[in-house]
Amino acid sequence: MTSSWTSSGSSPNAAEGQRATIRPRLRLSTGVGADALTEPTCSPTPTGAQVVFRAEQLAVSYGAKRAVEDINIDIHRNEATAFIGPSGCGKTTVLRCLNRMNDSIPTFALDGKLLYHGHDLYGPHVNRVEVRRRIGMVFQKPNPFPKSIFDNVAWAPRNLGMKDDLGGRVERALRAAALWDEVKDRLRASALGLSGGQQQRLCIARAVAIEPDVLLLDEPASALDPIATASIEDLIHRLKDRYTIVIVTHNMQQAMRVADRTAFFSLDEHRVGTLIEYDRTETIFSRPADPRTRDYITGRFG
Amino acid sequence: MPVRLLSARVSSLASFPQLSNRRQLERLNRLDARAGSALRWLALFGGAAVFLALMAIVYQVISGASLALSRYGISFVGRRQWSPAVGRFGALALLYGTLVTSVCSVAVATVLGVAIGLFLSLMAPRRVAAVVGPLVEMLAAIPSVVLGLVGIYLIAPFVLNNIEAPLHSVLGFIPLFGPPGTVGNSDFTASLVLVIMVVPIIAALSRDVFLTVPSELREGAEALGATRLEVIRGAVLSTTHSGVIAACMLGFGRAIGEAIAVTQVIGNITQISHNLFAPGDTLGSLIANQFLTPVSALHTASMFYLALVLLVLELATMLLARYVSRHFGSRR
Numbered sequence: 238m239t240s241s242w243t244s245s246g247s248s249p250n251a252a253e254g255q256r257a258t259i260r261p262r263l264r265l266s267t268g269v270g271a272d273a274l275t276e277p278t279c280s281p282t283p284t285g286a287q288v289v290f291r292a293e294q295l296a297v298s299y300g301a302k303r304a305v306e307d308i309n310i311d312i313h314r315n316e317a318t319a320f321i322g323p324s325g326c327g328k329t330t331v332l333r334c335l336n337r338m339n340d341s342i343p344t345f346a347l348d349g350k351l352l353y354h355g356h357d358l359y360g361p362h363v364n365r366v367e368v369r370r371r372i373g374m375v376f377q378k379p380n381p382f383p384k385s386i387f388d389n390v391a392w393a394p395r396n397l398g399m400k401d402d403l404g405g406r407v408e409r410a411l412r413a414a415a416l417w418d419e420v421k422d423r424l425r426a427s428a429l430g431l432s433g434g435q436q437q438r439l440c441i442a443r444a445v446a447i448e449p450d451v452l453l454l455d456e457p458a459s460a461l462d463p464i465a466t467a468s469i470e471d472l473i474h475r476l477k478d479r480y481t482i483v484i485v486t487h488n489m490q491q492a493m494r495v496a497d498r499t500a501f502f503s504l505d506e507h508r509v510g511t512l513i514e515y516d517r518t519e520t521i522f523s524r525p526a527d528p529r530t531r532d533y534i535t536g537r538f539g
Numbered sequence: 540m541p542v543r544l545l546s547a548r549v550s551s552l553a554s555f556p557q558l559s560n561r562r563q564l565e566r567l568n569r570l571d572a573r574a575g576s577a578l579r580w581l582a583l584f585g586g587a588a589v590f591l592a593l594m595a596i597v598y599q600v601i602s603g604a605s606l607a608l609s610r611y612g613i614s615f616v617g618r619r620q621w622s623p624a625v626g627r628f629g630a631l632a633l634l635y636g637t638l639v640t641s642v643c644s645v646a647v648a649t650v651l652g653v654a655i656g657l658f659l660s661l662m663a664p665r666r667v668a669a670v671v672g673p674l675v676e677m678l679a680a681i682p683s684v685v686l687g688l689v690g691i692y693l694i695a696p697f698v699l700n701n702i703e704a705p706l707h708s709v710l711g712f713i714p715l716f717g718p719p720g721t722v723g724n725s726d727f728t729a730s731l732v733l734v735i736m737v738v739p740i741i742a743a744l745s746r747d748v749f750l751t752v753p754s755e756l757r758e759g760a761e762a763l764g765a766t767r768l769e770v771i772r773g774a775v776l777s778t779t780h781s782g783v784i785a786a787c788m789l790g791f792g793r794a795i796g797e798a799i800a801v802t803q804v805i806g807n808i809t810q811i812s813h814n815l816f817a818p819g820d821t822l823g824s825l826i827a828n829q830f831l832t833p834v835s836a837l838h839t840a841s842m843f844y845l846a847l848v849l850l851v852l853e854l855a856t857m858l859l860a861r862y863v864s865r866h867f868g869s870r871r
Contacts, residue, residue, distance in 0.1 A: 382756065
């Protein structure tokens, strides 16, 4: 079957393949690709929610060194999922696997399976540019481009050929990131003049401007003060109606406040990062099943 | 300051019998003070020498050119004829040759050099970059007279036999690609030799500039579903264009100043021709070619005047490169 985020050349369907070959990038913006999000390939879970990501025995190595192993997890649609755990246990590594941001590391190797809406994310014909267009990411440190506020948000839509009503699209993205009121009078000013919290919300606006399916947030508030953090957390609450959110955080209160489900990562007996426990957030923080989780959340370790 | 530091260190070692010896301590401190003042004088001398050398060169060139300066004044730059036999001198044809060969070579070298810089900084596997990077720098280390020889024996015949006629027949409607010459010595060949000299400068400098782009910016662009080309255009070139322009200016400075290799392949005929395949001359190549055989005092003075024009051109290029990288480079 043809998934719209695999590269065009691999398509077994000739007509489909040809269309994609001619204007592969434009095809995205026409919304044809959006069908994949609602394709019935999403496996229903006992609770009835759709599974966006499914990792099966996922393991990552950098050269000879194994970074994480034994990751089995289902991430559900329109929920916020938090990854918590001590430093160096592979939370960010797993997060970056989800949109293939690790690919540029030469020694990176992935074992096991990582499915996105039922498709193998690391399959032979998957186009990683396409993956990242659907699975957006916001980084720990705000990284706006040295351009104007408007151009920061409009950059990716322009690349993808979403040129109709660009101003409206930028406004919607900035509103979605709760930044519009603060910047609407200075859209042409440099993004580097914004405060750290504003820059981070601009990065979120930049990511949602191309209407991704998933937003990955890698400790998005760790460089921000409490007020800016609170506004980012509010924002996550509102964004999860439209997007599936995965957030890495060091801050357990933050996980409690924003996440529907929480995954606790830690080092296993071989000093390799792994997933210890994954459940609804209330359960993780009130009745954790694993003693290691209990030790971590009560502050006895980590 | 260094004196105090060392004595503090020494006295903290006072429990060691050898160093607690007072005379030895004093000797050390004395030595240290002497070394400090020697270094200060050396640095002062170095700084003064740079200034004095520049002043001396400018003075020598101006005084050498005084005869031509008083004869022609600034109009020398606009005079077209250069005929030592009849005693008429002007810089225009040489200025033209210099600018044509430099602009052509820098235009080609910018494309090549920036591409090499992008490859080395962003695309090549680390091991490939570790081999190719030094090779590019070695290209810059080839003596220009050697390149000139390669130009005479390899590039000029090749251009004559394989490039001039096809280019003329395809692009002949552009005046630059006029009728082929007969020997292969031309502005075109000189530009090609200059390309070989300028490419490593632009490649090495632009690579260093590209390496300064924070990886977060590149990752930010990649995470937005940008292709490699879009990442390079949007996150790399847009933040480094001033550095790339400065690199091109420095390459341009190298191209206008080159004398020997150009003399070897340009044909040494002082004329203004729109045809790149016609022989020409540049400021540097004419001086290199005629300076040892002047026919009159005015001839020598006029060549000094050419040197002055070249000097001003070089200084202006360098100052412009500094201005561009300083005033547009820090703006992020």
